[in-house]
Amino acid sequence: MDKVYIIHENEEWTAPLKEALHSHNVPFEDWHMGEGMIDLQEEPPQGIFYNRMSASSHTRGHRYAPELTQAVLTWLESHGRRVLNNRTALSLELSKVMQYEALKRYGIQTPDTIAALGKEQLIKSAHSFPTPFITKHNRAGKGLGVMRFDAVDALVRHVSEPEFSESIDGITLLQQFVESPTQTITRCEFIGGKFFYAVRVDTSDGFELCPAEACEIGDGSCPTTGTETESVTRPKFEIIENFQSPLIEKYEAFLAGNGITFAGIEFIENADGKTYTYDVNTNTNYNPQAEKTAGMFGMQEVALHLKNELAMLSEPVRR
Structure with a gap:
């Protein structure tokens, strides 16, 4: 069977x-x-x-x-x-450099980025890079290596500290810091290569933005579980009703051109309304609290898509 x-x-x-x-x-x-x-x-x-x-x-x-x-x-x-x-799709999942270059081919703006191998090259690059900037791992997830620096001296001190961690592939990214006036990012979810919904994510607590309920963060205080307290003024994840953007058509073309069936794509908008796409996640997860509130369920749609794919595979070939 x-x-x-x-x-x-x-x-x-x-x-x-x-x-x-x-x-x-x-x-x-x-x-x-x-x-x-x-x-x-x-x-x-x-x-x-x-x-x-x-x-x-x-x-x-x-x-x-x-x-x-x-x-x-x-x-x-x-x-x-x-x-x-x-x-x-897997190659893009494993390299943000590959993601950014692929996104650019579809007219999608990404943050200015330098890829550096070695601490000396990272520091050298920072001396000619506008501040503030952030660092991140090239092969990452869960916000690995993401830190903001307002001055090169701060980066120099950081890379000399024992807790400095390099990307598993050795490549650290130096990237333009894009500030959101609302302290949010938008994550667009795609199922079967087509837009399903967009979720607004509150980033005021940090960069670890995995929407899964079972989110494994080393310090045990993952801000993305959807757990809320009385002091929270807005949900960490909130599905945006009737979301529309010219990015959707570009994203769908990008997915189709790169063998990606399921993905979450994240972008941030600055005070001037300019959007920067900075992450493509082909191992997408969905936040249960946000979905329950909106009445939209990603994994159910994924399962239905897989069921349809399986049915098409079993259909007899017509001559």
């Missing part, structure tokens, strides 16, 4: 998808990339293969899960299997 194969490395993030697939009676199999092997002499099974590999896998002890996933997707695609979020 044909089924959906979930390719991933995070059981917590995948649990809501499995629940949704069960609710729609979609057969599936779990392929965890924490370890494994591929026999290249064998043909892969028939089915639909959904890649949910994350750029932050190394923070959960799965350092080489993306590399194994790349090998698995190569094997699948060489045998003509239907892969959703394919090898190109």
